[in-house]
Amino acid sequence: MPEARWDVIVIGGGVVGCAITRRFALAGAKTLLLERGRDILSGASKANSAILHTGFDAPPGSLEVACMQAGYQEYMDIHTRLNLPILKTAALVVAWNEEQLGQLDGIVYKAHENGVDDAKQISRKELLDREGGLSSTALGAVNVPREYVIDPWSAPLAYLKQAVRAGASYRFGTEVISGAFDDEYWHLETGQGQFVGRIVINCTGTNGANIEQICRKPDFEIRPRKGQFLVYDKSASSLINAIILPVPTPTTKGVVLTRTIFGNLLLGPTAEEQQDRNEAGVDREMLEGLIATGTEMLPGLAGHAVTATYAGLRPATQFKDYQIGAEPGKNWIGVNGIRSTGLTAALGIAAFVENLCSETYPDIADFGPAPAPEWPVMPVLAEHGERAYQQGDGTEIVCHCERVTRGEIEAAISDGDVPARNLGGLRRRTRVMMGRCNGFYCSARVAELTQGKISPPLAGDKKDQT
Amino acid sequence: MSNYDIDVAIVGSGPSGIAAATALSTAGVKDIAVYERETEIGGVPRHTHHPSFGLRVFKRPMSGPKFIAALVRRCPDVRFETSTAITELRPGGVLELATASGLRTVRARHIILATGAREIPRHGRLVPGLRPQGVITTGALQQLVYSAQLRPFEQPVIVGTELVSFSALWTLRHAGIKPVAMIETGPRISAYRPATLFAKAMGVPIHYNTEITDISGIETLTQITTHTRGNKTATIPCDGLIFTGCFTGENTIAAASHLGLNTSNRIPQVDQNWITSDPCVSSIGNAIHPADMGDQCYLEGAKAGAYVAGLLAGNTTLDKAFAEIRHGDGIKMTTPSILRSDIFGEPHFDLSFHVTIPFRGMVRISQGEQVINEKSINCLPMRRITLRNNRFATGYPIDVSLIGES
Numbered sequence: 001m002p003e004a005r006w007d008v009i010v011i012g013g014g015v016v017g018c019a020i021t022r023r024f025a026l027a028g029a030k031t032l033l034l035e036r037g038r039d040i041l042s043g044a045s046k047a048n049s050a051i052l053h054t055g056f057d058a059p060p061g062s063l064e065v066a067c068m069q070a071g072y073q074e075y076m077d078i079h080t081r082l083n084l085p086i087l088k089t090a091a092l093v094v095a096w097n098e099e100q101l102g103q104l105d106g107i108v109y110k111a112h113e114n115g116v117d118d119a120k121q122i123s124r125k126e127l128l129d130r131e132g133g134l135s136s137t138a139l140g141a142v143n144v145p146r147e148y149v150i151d152p153w154s155a156p157l158a159y160l161k162q163a164v165r166a167g168a169s170y171r172f173g174t175e176v177i178s179g180a181f182d183d184e185y186w187h188l189e190t191g192q193g194q195f196v197g198r199i200v201i202n203c204t205g206t207n208g209a210n211i212e213q214i215c216r217k218p219d220f221e222i223r224p225r226k227g228q229f230l231v232y233d234k235s236a237s238s239l240i241n242a243i244i245l246p247v248p249t250p251t252t253k254g255v256v257l258t259r260t261i262f263g264n265l266l267l268g269p270t271a272e273e274q275q276d277r278n279e280a281g282v283d284r285e286m287l288e289g290l291i292a293t294g295t296e297m298l299p300g301l302a303g304h305a306v307t308a309t310y311a312g313l314r315p316a317t318q319f320k321d322y323q324i325g326a327e328p329g330k331n332w333i334g335v336n337g338i339r340s341t342g343l344t345a346a347l348g349i350a351a352f353v354e355n356l357c358s359e360t361y362p363d364i365a366d367f368g369p370a371p372a373p374e375w376p377v378m379p380v381l382a383e384h385g386e387r388a389y390q391q392g393d394g395t396e397i398v399c400h401c402e403r404v405t406r407g408e409i410e411a412a413i414s415d416g417d418v419p420a421r422n423l424g425g426l427r428r429r430t431r432v433m434m435g436r437c438n439g440f441y442c443s444a445r446v447a448e449l450t451q452g453k454i455s456p457p458l459a460g461d462k463k464d465q466t
Numbered sequence: 467m468s469n470y471d472i473d474v475a476i477v478g479s480g481p482s483g484i485a486a487a488t489a490l491s492t493a494g495v496k497d498i499a500v501y502e503r504e505t506e507i508g509g510v511p512r513h514t515h516h517p518s519f520g521l522r523v524f525k526r527p528m529s530g531p532k533f534i535a536a537l538v539r540r541c542p543d544v545r546f547e548t549s550t551a552i553t554e555l556r557p558g559g560v561l562e563l564a565t566a567s568g569l570r571t572v573r574a575r576h577i578i579l580a581t582g583a584r585e586i587p588r589h590g591r592l593v594p595g596l597r598p599q600g601v602i603t604t605g606a607l608q609q610l611v612y613s614a615q616l617r618p619f620e621q622p623v624i625v626g627t628e629l630v631s632f633s634a635l636w637t638l639r640h641a642g643i644k645p646v647a648m649i650e651t652g653p654r655i656s657a658y659r660p661a662t663l664f665a666k667a668m669g670v671p672i673h674y675n676t677e678i679t680d681i682s683g684i685e686t687l688t689q690i691t692t693h694t695r696g697n698k699t700a701t702i703p704c705d706g707l708i709f710t711g712c713f714t715g716e717n718t719i720a721a722a723s724h725l726g727l728n729t730s731n732r733i734p735q736v737d738q739n740w741i742t743s744d745p746c747v748s749s750i751g752n753a754i755h756p757a758d759m760g761d762q763c764y765l766e767g768a769k770a771g772a773y774v775a776g777l778l779a780g781n782t783t784l785d786k787a788f789a790e791i792r793h794g795d796g797i798k799m800t801t802p803s804i805l806r807s808d809i810f811g812e813p814h815f816d817l818s819f820h821v822t823i824p825f826r827g828m829v830r831i832s833q834g835e836q837v838i839n840e841k842s843i844n845c846l847p848m849r850r851i852t853l854r855n856n857r858f859a860t861g862y863p864i865d866v867s868l869i870g871e872s
Contacts, residue, residue, distance in 0.1 A: 038685075231589075233718075234718075234722075235718070235721050235722060235732065278684070279596060279684065280596075281594060281595045281596045281680065281681070282592075282594055282595065283594040284592050284593070284594050287592045288592065303729065303730060303731065303732055304732070305586075305590055305714070305732075306589060306590050306592065307589060307590070308589045309589045309592060310597065389551075389553075389564045389568075389569075390564070390568060390569055391568060392565070392566060392567040392568025392569070393566075394566050394567070395566055396505060396549035396565075396566050397503065397549075397551050397564060400503055400551060401718075403551070403553070403564070405566075422685075423599055436590070436718070437584050437587065437603075437605075437716075438587035438588065438589055438590075438602075438603070439587070439602060439603070439606050440584045440585060440587060440603045440605040440606050441504075441584065441605065441606075443602060443606035443609060443610060444513075444606065444609030444610045444613045444614040444616070445609075445614075447610060447614050447616055448614050456599060456685060456686050458599065459602075459610045459614070459616045459617075459618035459619075460616050460617045460618045460619060
């Protein structure tokens with residue numbers, strides 16, 4: 001049997017890899033996604049602040065702001081058909097001292113430069129009228145009305161599902177080790193055998209420089225930046241309305257307070273340089289520091305329970321802008337340095353990369369007839385949507401903190417496009433065990449429902465099988 | 467005006483919920499429903515298989531499931547509705563219920579919340595490290611071992627030395643799993659000292675003055691790093707980490723409702739008869755004082771149920787106004803946290819509380835200048851301290867304070 005030959009192989013199943021896979025599959029390319037984890041979003045994309053940014057504070061004229069704004073627009077265009085949620089919160093960049101207050105007009109100026117014309121400064125009174133929970137030490141703010149909150153996991157999953165329905169394939173647990181180009185095809189060696197494709201697109205995030213070496217010497221280095229977050233219980237989410245942003249410093253956007261699409265309140269991130277590209281743990285001092293910062297801004301936070309703590313790695317480079325480029329004659333496109341704005345920009349990056357591909361490789365970038373797109377309908381996980389338990393899907397609630405039904409769990413495991421194959425994948429698809437009890441109540445039920453279906457198993461094997 | 471669907475709705479079918487239902491039914495209240503969100507009734511004892519139940523109620527030790535079965539036999543004429551989760555509590559005795567067929571509301575003359583307690587897991591304790599699989603709580607462990615018949619790990623570490631920590635040890639022994647260590651931040655175990663003998667008999671070392679500084683393992687747990695006072699750092703290879711104790715009331719629905727809450731912990735305020743700030747809602751059991759033994763919860767639930775039966779029969783009229791019980795440093799919380807007078811009852815109350823750190827000295831209850839009660843105590847944070855029969859004048863706040871020995 002002749003080996004399959006792909007038009008496009010995308011390495012890395014983060015949000016950017018999923019969006020690019022979708023874009024090429026919808027363009028008619030025979031597309032394969034390779035992901036070393038057991039599910040999409042196993043790296044940087046699993047941990048972010050889940051905000052759909054207008055790009056108001058991005059560097060004007062940058063590729064980043066162009067991709068963010070294109071991505072924002074496409075998300076707005078397609079989210080209804082994919083049943084992806086939006087929480088229209090707006091963002092407020094809050095000044096907490098005189099110096100920051102003086103910087104607000106600069107923020108408005110930059111926003112207007114970036115085409116975000118509706119950003120405007122508001123007074124202390126208007127700020128505190130809108131956000132009664134904020135500490136009265138706030139002095140004023142910039143209101144950015146079209147900054148929204150989205151679901152950071154359902155969106156990339158929807159992109160990949162749509163790609164799969166357009167004929168794309170994916171392989172999880174498949175780490176690319178090396179590759180060779182024979183002037184026509186790339187032969188990628190992985191732990192799961194060889195994959196052959198015409199064009200390779202590197203979307204490996206924090207591993208980007210290593211994978212780039214397969215084709216060329218990268219002209220950037222990845223400097224992973226760790227961000228730690230705290231998720232507060234749903235009880236805290238009513239304390240704010242808008243996304244509360246600080247006035248950024250030259251090095252960091254600072255600590256954000258935002259509601260999540262799932263009805264929690266998110267506080268973070270920290271910004272810490274680190275060497276390790278794969279592991280990001282939390283530490284008590286940083287978390288306590290976040291709590292202190294958060295409680296200072298929002299005094300009502302005191303007494304509310306922390307539901308989850310996590311850390312993410314942003315694949316920053318020494319450069320401010322994204323590092324996206326095609327290698328002429330080598331059928332290789334590197335998509336690197338997508339730092340914290342990847343969730344917003346992903347669809348825009350995908351469009352940019354498709355364009356870059358057809359410009360750089362005009363002879364091979366005609367992939368044949370594009371399939372009629374199918375639109376997978378994502379399950380409702382948003383707190384403000386009508387969830388399965390509210391509709392009554394005929395099954396009982398298994399996870400009470402997040403109100404996840406047995407039907408939802410079974411559907412995620414048996415999904416025809418991209419089923420959940422590990423616990424992280426199941427959690428991101430359903431919210432199961434993501435709540436305040438961390439599985440105190442439902443671990444055993446979930447273990448039973450997922451027995452033999454996820455790996456590694458949630459809690460070992462049946463006693464009589466050992 | 468009788469637009470009520472039922473007389474009493476009880477939320478939760480653990481010992482306190484069953485007790486309240488039994489007391490109400492015995493007193494002649496007719497239409498009682500107990501809503502249980504799990505598929506089976508019984509609450510936490512359902513999957514606690516060691517004989518730590520029954521001594522006070524039945525005068526003999528029983529396992530959790532046997533205890534529940536025996537309690538249910540004493541509770542006729544009560545409707546238990548399982549797989550029925552409460553999603554909202556509204557003023558006027560209205561509950562929103564989620565079942566397999568969707569949402570519905572029920573209006574009851576009185577609602578009793580008996581929603582129990584759970585352990586605070588790793589994240590709520592801000593424990594550092596990665597997030598591998600294998601980091602669980604005792605509650606999850608007991609269900610995995612007893613209900614799902616699974617063997618979750620081979621070499622776990624137990625975090626904590628409360629009574630429930632030894633319950634975890636017992637559960638592991640039942641599953642044939644030998645933990646590699648128990649970890650305690652303090653200089654001695656939190657449970658009564660003889661419990662150490664159980665750990666010793668199982669050959670499990672207890673590391674005192676020790677806290678976890680790192681959790682390792684990308685996908686599944688590989689090891690933890692600990693720090694012991696005196697600057698000793700150690701790594702312990704393990705494939706399971708069980709966070710035990712540190713109970714918190716499961717008050718999600720109450721805290722999101724109109725009920726008055728204690729500001730420090732967001733637990734609903736209750737008066738001396740377990741009535742919340744809303745006169746038609748009670749809150750009882752471990753939800754409001756996490757966490758006592760099943761027998762204590764049962765006895766409390768019975769008293770609370772009898773009181774509600776009296777309310778419904780019109781024996782008692784509730785004063786809408788109440789006075790707060792304030793407490794000083796060193797006291798975690800008090801039960802009750804508010805006081806009401808009713809026109810028939812004597813104005814007196816029993817007060818229970820926990821201390822935040824080990825304490826030896828005097829506890830004093832006072833109202834204004836007047837000392838109502840005093841007692842010498844010598845206790846650890848996990849122990850419940852009770853001062854009975856405190857007489858008070860209605861309408862004025864009460865203060866509870868600790869006076870240490872110098």
